[in-house]
Amino acid sequence: MSLKKIKVLLVDDSAVVRQVLMKILQSQPDIEVIGSASDPIFAIDKLNKEWPDVIVLDVEMPRMDGITFLKKIMSERPTPVVICSSLTEKGAETTMQALALGAVEIITKPKMGLRDFFEESTDHLIMAIRAAANARVKRTHLTSDILHPPKKNSADVIPLGAPPGAMAQTTEKIVAIGTSTGGTQALETVLVPLPRVCPGIVIVQHMPEKYTASFADRLNKLSQIEVREAKNNDRVIPGLALIAPGGKHMQLKRSGAYYYVEVLDGPLVNRHRPSVDVLFRSVARFAGKNAIGIIMTGMGDDGARGLLEMRQAGARTIAQDEATSVVFGMPKEAINHGAAQEILPLNKIPLVIR
Incomplete structure (x- = not known):
């Protein structure tokens, strides 16, 4: 055949x-x-x-x-x-x-x-x-012997740093979003309806360097919340969405009762930099049950394992449904891994964040 x-x-x-x-x-x-x-x-x-x-x-x-x-x-x-x-x-x-x-x-x-x-x-x-x-x-997905995909690194290649010790209690919510193919339109659908005061948001959209700043600026002009490309040590605060810079990984960190991001170099993870798994894994470690993890449209499996770690840490986890995904790769893999507690259409996801 x-x-x-x-x-x-x-x-x-x-x-x-x-x-x-x-x-x-x-x-x-x-x-x-x-x-x-x-x-x-x-x-x-x-x-x-x-x-x-x-x-x-x-x-x-x-x-x-x-x-x-x-x-x-x-x-x-x-x-x-x-x-x-x-x-x-x-x-x-x-x-x-x-x-x-x-x-x-x-x-x-x-x-x-x-x-x-x-x-x-x-x-x-x-x-x-x-x-x-x-x-x-x-x-029909092509078989691996035809595609010959390159070896993939896992998020383990990006160190999280020492586990947090005794830290101040906080109830501040964090929303982590990961997406790829079709994600530019999906993120617009999610962010634009959000009210000016909503939980702080950290985002990985697979995108080359020099494009994420323009992308963030465009979303910022359309949205009530502030949207911008993340810089190292930026605070994660209500009403702000930080998008990982193209060509850099982004991790969530915590100091006392507040959260911030670390933007860093490192090898490709799941063939991507930034990687959704790197972000989600750090959110599982430093935010735990205070977080919401959302994986949306995209090809491949980046984010599936990190979302599972978030769920195991007590976070609420959501995958976009097949009907509204441009490519039902990343959400499907997260669902297959048992990482998603809920499967929602795109138009319902903003309601979760409010």
């Missing part, structure tokens, strides 16, 4: 990017590049002939920019889109617009050294394509 391939269309004005991406993707047994285009106008001609499962899209292109093209696609025939954008502040802001419009993943590219960068980032690129494909249609 032949393997059904994920059909991909590449849209990027750089001939080098198109060439390197095509070489990487065509080397995968489950991916077929059905075409490439230097801008959205040429891409539209190709779409009229054959429609892909996933579109890999640059945002800064001649004749028609990626955002305009994305709006057209999402209004006429919604299709999973992976954004391939440069690591610049301007690029980060534009990419946030793309995510708000429904793009499901981000691949960052530097201005120089594109070939080396993409070759080093092959695993991330392939996983992004597969995640995007799963976001649109339910596919």
Whole structure:
């Protein structure tokens, strides 16, 4: 029985990017590049002939920019889109617009050294394509002997530090949220309705560095609560949501009766940095029954073990349901691990936090 391939269309004005991406993707047994285009106008001609499962899209292109093209696609025939954008502040802001419009993943590219960068980032690129494909249609999971996934670190590689000794009693609640593919839209749904006074929130959204600051700023403008990218030693206080910086892990810590975050380097955990497991594990240790853990849409299993540790420590634990998840990977794994006490649709999750 032949393997059904994920059909991909590449849209990027750089001939080098198109060439390197095509070489990487065509080397995968489950991916077929059905075409490439230097801008959205040429891409539209190709779409009229054959429609892909996933579109890999640059945002800064001649004749028609990626955002305009994305709006057209999402209004006429919604299709999973992976954004391939440069690591610049301007690029980060534009990419946030793309995510708000429904793009499901981000691949960052530097201005120089594109070939080396993409070759080093092959695993991330392939996983992004597969995640995007799963976001649109339910596919049979490919077997591990086909995927050859790289070895995953567990959260044990990030030390928690010494267990807390005698500490002041506190009843202050902490909410910890972990999410990935589809999480940018899901977090907007959760945070925007929250009242100005709500428990302090710590968040891991799988996202590359330089994008989380723009993402947090956008949510801050939309929300009543304050939302910002976390900095090392930031206090976790009511009415504030801290988002782990891309490229850094974030842990919850406690000093006396107050909580703060530690932002730190470290190896990838479950192929991610920041990792949901790293955050949840620290929340289990330092907040225990004072915490609420929420795992939402995303591919993979990051967060499942950490959420189980939270539940075992007495926290209330919640997983987003399948019907409202863009990708029911992370919530499903948490449920299968027995980590989630409750399974809720996305629109019910803000009610838990209030």
